Amino acid sequence: MTDNEKDIEMLRSDPSGLILRYQETVRIIVRKYISSGLFKASEFEDVIQEVNVSLLAKLPAMQTQYNGLSLFRTYLSVIVRNICLKEADRMKRNPEVDIETIGEIPRHDRVEDRIAVEHEIGRFKTIVGLYQKQRPKLLLCLKMRYRIPLSEKNIAEWFPTMNHADAIELLTRFGGTYDHVGDRDIYRALTSIVNRLEGKNNTPDAIRKWTDSKIQEILELLNGPPANSKHTPETLKILIDDFFSPFLLEK
Amino acid sequence: MQNGDSKMTLFDPDGHLTEEGIAVCVDALRAKGYDALPDTILTHVDGCDRCKRSIVDTAGLLEVDAYEKPKPALPLNVADRTRMSSFFYAYRIAASIVVCASIGILVYLAQILRNDRPILSELKRSVNGPTEQVRTESSAGSAQSASPSEYAANFVGSPTLENLANAVTRSTSVAVRAPGNGVTLKGKIEFEWMAREPSKIAMEILSNTGKPVYRFAHCKSPFHFNGELKPGLYYWKLEDESDLLYVGKFFVK
Secondary structure (H helix, E strand, O other): OOHHHHHHHHHHHOHHHHHHHOHHHHHHHHHHHHHOOOOOHHHHHHHHHHHHHHHHHHHHHHHHHOOOOOOHHHHHHHHHHHHHHHHHHHHOOOOOOOHHHHOOOOOOOOHHHHHHHHHHHHHHHHHHHHOOOOHHHHHHHHHHHOOOOOOHHHHHHHOOOOOHHHHHHHHHHHOOOOOOOOHHHHHHHHHHHHHHHHOOOOOHHHHHHHHHHHHHHHHHHHHOOOOOOOOOHHHHHHHHHHHOOOOOOOO | OOHHHHHHHHEOOOOOEOHHHHHHHHHHHHOOOHHHOOHHHHHHHHHOHHHHHHHHHHHHHHHHHHHOOOOOOOOOOHHHHHHHHHHHHHHHHHHHHHHHHHHHHHHHHHHHHHHOOHHHHHHHHHOOOOOOEOOOOOOOOOOOOOOHHHHHHOOOOOHHHHHHHHOOOOOOOEEEEEOOOOEEEOOOEEEEEEEOOHHHOEEEEEOOOOOEEEEEOOOOOOEEEOOOOOOEEEEEEEEOOOOEEEEEEEEEO
C-alpha cells in the first residue's frame, strides 16, 4: 500500500490520527510563513494550535469533499495554507518583509545560496508552467524583452509550425547578442512574428503592453501576498537568465 | 478525466478551483504533466490570478517541505509527551556514553599516528602521483550482507545529499553530461562534465549513507571508473579547491 493509499484509508478510519501524522508538514508550513513575515516567531505555537483546531473542525468536510484525485499531502497543504492566510487576516498582521535578505538574489558560490536561487527559479518555472496556452508567446516575449539570445531549440519547441525562412531570419537577428537593439525594433519584430503565428493584427504597442502586463503578473505571483520576496523587473531578468541557462540541469 | 467530471468535482460554486482542484494542478506541475489537464482547468487557471496564486504558493510550500529534514512529530496529548520525555532523557544518557567512548578511540588513534607504526607507513607510501585514489571504505559501500532488508537499506538515501542532488543544481564552473541524475548503471561507469578550469576538479563517490567510497583528486573528463561498486544508491561530488560544484546520484544494480 502506498503512502497516499494509507492516507486515504486513515482519512476514513482514523482522521485525527492522520492530522497527527502530518504535524511535521504543518510545522514546516507555519515556519515558512514566519520566515516570510506573515506571523511572528513568538506566535508559532498559537498558529499551530489554530491550524490544528481548524483542521479537526474541517475533517468531516474533508471526508466528503476529498475525491482522491490529488495526493492527500498536496490537498492538506492547500488547506493548511488557506487556514494560515485566514489566521493572518484575522490577526490583521502586516507582513514585515526583511528587505535586506528576501529582496536579494543570493550569491551563487555557496551551496545553500545556490539552493535558494534554484528554489526561486523553481517558483518561476511553476508560474511559467501555468500559462499553458500563452506559454510560447510569453517565453518569446520575455527572452526578447530581456535581450536573451534565441536558440533553434526555442523555435522548435515553441513554434514547431513556424516556416523555415522566418525561423532563419529570427535566429539571424536575435540568435546572438542584441543588447544594442532598441525596444521599438524589438517590438516591431515581435509583432510581425506573433501576428503571423496567431493570424491577428496586433500593433507593436499592444504587444509591448501585453509583455509588460505579463511581467507584472509574474512579479505579483513571485512576491506575494503573502510576502515571499521583493523581485523587480531587473531581478526577474536574473531568474529568466538562469532559467534559460545551458548549465541548468533539468531534474 | 472527462471535462464534465472535472468541472463537477474540482470547481466551487463561484467557478474557482476547489482545494482539491488546486492540489490536482500542483501535483500535475510537479509531475510535469500540467498541459495534459482538462481544458476547463487550463483555461480557468490561464485567466484567474487567485487560483494561479494558490497553485504557486502551494507548490512553493511543498518544495520547502522537501528540503526540511524530517523530525519526529510531537504528539498532541500530554500523556504521550510525558512518555516521550522519559525516552529522550535515557537517549541523552546513552548518547553521552557513545560520545565519551568515541573521544577515547580518537585519542588512541592519534597516539598511533604519532608513533607512525609500519602499517600506516605502508598506507602513506601507497598514495602517489597526481591522481590520488583513496579507498576510505570497502568498495561495497554500505552493502555488507545479502539479506533482503540490508540489501534494501543500501538504496535508502541520505536526506542531506538527497536535498543537494535533487536541487536543480547550477554552477557557473561545471556542467555535467553523464551520468544522468538518478540513473541505474551497470559495469564500468563514465563520468563526463565540462569545466571552466578542468585541472582543478576533484571527484568523490559516496555511499547512500554519505560515507566516502572513492576519491580522485585532479580528475579529468571523461573519467572512466573501473572500480567495484556493489548494488545500491551512490552519490558523487565534483569539487574544486574551495567549493562544492555538483552533487549527483546514481544506482548500481
